[in-house]
Amino acid sequence: MKQIILITASILFSILFYQQDIGLNLSLFSILTVFILLIKDWEILRHQDVILKMSAYLLTGVMVFFYHSTLVILANILSFFTLIGSVSHPKTSLYINWLNGIYTSIASYFSHIYDRAFAKKPREVKKKINYFQWLKIVGIPILFTLIFIALYKKGNPIFHELIEKIDLSFINIHWLFFTLLGYYLFYNVSRPIVIEPITTNDLVIGNYLSQIKIEQNDHEKLNNEKQLGLVLLGMLIFLIIIFLSTDVYYLSKIYGMTAAELSKQVHYGVNALIISNLLAIAIILYFFRGKLNFYKYTSGLKKVSLIWIFLNLIVVISTFLKNLEYIQSFGLTYKRIGVIFFLIVTSIGLITTYFKVLQIRNMWFLFRKNFSIAFIILVLSSTINWDKLITYYNLNVLSETEINYVIGLSNNNTFQLYNYSLNNQIKQDDLKKIEQKYEAYLQSLEDNTWQEYVFDNTKLK
Amino acid sequence: MKNLNHLPIILLKSSILMFLIFWTMLAEHIYINPFIVLSLLPIFILCVIVICLTIVPFLVFNKKRLSRNEIFKKYFSYYAIVAFGIASYGIIISDFSYFMSAFLTSLFFTLMYAWVWLFNSSASKNSKFMNYD
Numbered sequence: 001m002k003q004i005i006l007i008t009a010s011i012l013f014s015i016l017f018y019q020q021d022i023g024l025n026l027s028l029f030s031i032l033t034v035f036i037l038l039i040k041d042w043e044i045l046r047h048q049d050v051i052l053k054m055s056a057y058l059l060t061g062v063m064v065f066f067y068h069s070t071l072v073i074l075a076n077i078l079s080f081f082t083l084i085g086s087v088s089h090p091k092t093s094l095y096i097n098w099l100n101g102i103y104t105s106i107a108s109y110f111s112h113i114y115d116r117a118f119a120k121k122p123r124e125v126k127k128k129i130n131y132f133q134w135l136k137i138v139g140i141p142i143l144f145t146l147i148f149i150a151l152y153k154k155g156n157p158i159f160h161e162l163i164e165k166i167d168l169s170f171i172n173i174h175w176l177f178f179t180l181l182g183y184y185l186f187y188n189v190s191r192p193i194v195i196e197p198i199t200t201n202d203l204v205i206g207n208y209l210s211q212i213k214i215e216q217n218d219h220e221k222l223n224n225e226k227q228l229g230l231v232l233l234g235m236l237i238f239l240i241i242i243f244l245s246t247d248v249y250y251l252s253k254i255y256g257m258t259a260a261e262l263s264k265q266v267h268y269g270v271n272a273l274i275i276s277n278l279l280a281i282a283i284i285l286y287f288f289r290g291k292l293n294f295y296k297y298t299s300g301l302k303k304v305s306l307i308w309i310f311l312n313l314i315v316v317i318s319t320f321l322k323n324l325e326y327i328q329s330f331g332l333t334y335k336r337i338g339v340i341f342f343l344i345v346t347s348i349g350l351i352t353t354y355f356k357v358l359q360i361r362n363m364w365f366l367f368r369k370n371f372s373i374a375f376i377i378l379v380l381s382s383t384i385n386w387d388k389l390i391t392y393y394n395l396n397v398l399s400e401t402e403i404n405y406v407i408g409l410s411n412n413n414t415f416q417l418y419n420y421s422l423n424n425q426i427k428q429d430d431l432k433k434i435e436q437k438y439e440a441y442l443q444s445l446e447d448n449t450w451q452e453y454v455f456d457n458t459k460l461k
Numbered sequence: 462m463k464n465l466n467h468l469p470i471i472l473l474k475s476s477i478l479m480f481l482i483f484w485t486m487l488a489e490h491i492y493i494n495p496f497i498v499l500s501l502l503p504i505f506i507l508c509v510i511v512i513c514l515t516i517v518p519f520l521v522f523n524k525k526r527l528s529r530n531e532i533f534k535k536y537f538s539y540y541a542i543v544a545f546g547i548a549s550y551g552i553i554i555s556d557f558s559y560f561m562s563a564f565l566t567s568l569f570f571t572l573m574y575a576w577v578w579l580f581n582s583s584a585s586k587n588s589k590f591m592n593y594d
Contacts, residue, residue, distance in 0.1 A: 099542070107541035110573045114537075117581045118530055174489040195538040 002040075006186050009036055013182025016451055018175055022064065022073060023452035030061025030076065033189060037087055040190045047090040050083070053097075056379045057083045066455045067385050067412055075382035081105065082375065088192035089199055093364070094371045096202045100194050108188035207365040212291050222295045229287040233304045236283075240311045247318045262326050269319045270339055277346050280312045281353050285363065293360045302357055309354050316347050331394040331401060337386065341377065348373050387412035395420055403430050407437060414441040415459065465520065471578045472512060476505040479571040486563035511568070512575050516540075520579070533580040544572055 009032060016025035016032075034054055037044060044050045060076040082094065085101030092100065153160040214222070250265070284305050292298055323339045352369045355361060391406045391413040403426065406413060418438045421431055445457050480501050519532050527535065548565040555561035 099538075102542055102545070103538045106545045107538070107573060110541070110577055111537070114533060114577045114581055117577070118533075172489055173485060177486055196534060 002190070005036070005039060006183060006190065009186045010179050010183035013185065014175060014179040017182075018178050020449060020451040023068060023448060023454050024065055025451040026073070026076060027061045027065040030058055030064075030080070033080065033083075034058060036186055036190055037083075041087075044087050044090070047086075049090045050086050053079065053083045053086045056375075060379060060382050063382050065453070067382075068454045069387070069410055069412060071386070072382045075378050078375070079379065084189055084192060088194045089203075092194075092199055092202050093368045094375055095367065096195075096199055100192070100199065103195050104192045105185065105188050108191045108193050109184060111193050112191060202364075205362070205364050207361050207368065209290075209293055209360050209362045212294055214291055214295060218291060222292055223297070225287065225292060226295070226298055226301050229292075229301045230304060232283065233301070233308050236280075237304065237308055237311060240308070240315065244311065244314055244318065247315075251318065251321060262322070262329065266319070266322050266326050266336075266339065269322055270342065273315060273319055273346065274342075276315065277312055277350065280308060281349060284309070284353055284357060285366075288357050305357050306354060309350050309357075313347060313350055316343050316350070319343060331398050331405070332390045333405065334386070334390070337390075341381070344377065345370075345374060385412055388416055391416050391420075403427075404433075407433050411437075411441045411444075411456070414438055415456065465517070468517070468579070471575060472505070472509055474578060475508045475512060475571050475575045476501060478574055479508060479567045480504050482567035482570055483563050486566065487559060490559045507568075508571065508575075511572065512579075516572070516575055516579060529580045533576065537576050537580075540576065541573065544569055 012032060013029070016029055034057070037054075057076070057079040060072060060079045063072045064076055078098070081101030082097045083101070084104050085092070085097030085099065088100040088104055089096075149163060153163055287301065287305070292301070320340070320343050323336060323343070327336050349366075349370055352366055356363075356366055387409040390409065394401045394406050395403075406417065407430070414437055417434050420426075421434045426434075441456075442460070445454075445460055448454070448457060483504070484497055484500075519536050520529070523532060548569045551565045552562050
């Protein structure tokens, strides 16, 4: 029974993807994968974690049909590996899910044949296969079906036409190979495995640092380390305060800046922020890596660390304001949205570091939380049609817009641009470009096979 | 001396497997003639180089004296992930060309089978070095 399901799924895999572009097929593949996983073991639904990851996978699958952008496709692939890894072992961290998901998808078959061959227990004696019986079961019905098809064809011209329309010319060696690849993938997916010992280690290691006993001779060393930390962080706090005061002065002059000056400011600001925040986290993690967490005279160092994190967050806010001004004055672009995402992720990194210090957590806590939040942001951001949002903002909110930028975006804004060009006065050159984009997109939509369908296909008359 | 008596047989089996997968995948795109048998030689050389440089060292430089099963369990997963990553990257940068897709796909599956054969060969099971070769 399971074999029949796998064979059916692999044929569907070929029908969906063989010589096709991405579209509806990836959405259907997501549903098929979930179906196969549930058939294999419906009890996976008892784990809330699996349900959440399954929902994320299906959501990105549906979004591929709606938006068909590289971001959505990447989010869908990552969600696929996350789900498979989660089914392999539901309680592991997200990055272990990814590793287990990739390993299961690409090599579960080989791991199983190795285990089967190496198993110490003697293999169960398999029931002898009756090939003649199988030949009868498959051969006789096929033979009689063909005979009756030939008879009915002569008896009914519509049936004759219907049979003549069946085209099996797509089946060739390449197609069979592709189907075999689909079978391999579904076989792997239906037999999840884990990488050891990292999976067990991940389950054993909690989120808190283990209590370390401080010996008498540790005091001097810890005291020295604490002093070094206080001086270093004190200096850095002093520096960041000066930086922030100059930044406030800069922010007051921001409204009079040209696009080039503002761009330079934002980009330099972001680059400096990347290094500054990574260093900030690294310095704090260095001092709070071990015994200092449990040393009773470190309240001063902890307070200084928290002030340092807080000031870094203010630098993030300052850069955010510059970026916002940049967007308000010169429009929304992918780079500027990317800066916003980076600032959100950085803030989360700093906040989780704050909790790490305050609650005596370990490094794994930071990895687990930050990876999970980054994954949630990725999935949620894949539900937004960014091209449409950028186009709407730049065309309707800005007084002067760089229309060539929005014309150069993906086809997700084609209908929106075309409607805009019908209702507004725009330059002849730009109008020509929009019409060209529109015509080319209409043509590509018409050329789409049903597997490549996207939401915009439903708008065609 | 490590017990690698069965290595030549595994190299031969791997070469034949890669030959079959590679030419079957290309069968639709090029004319297959009897001279393709000659390609067994470069395929064999390639298998010798890749298997001896990337898989055999796990057995030869086994300082912790792990059993074959332990080596397989410890390293195969990472090897498979890295090999898959390199093969996928190669296929993508070749813009999914038929030749590179056939070459890298056949190489990936051959290497996976080589791991299974090398760490689970009947020779290793019967050998007195079974656990610590």
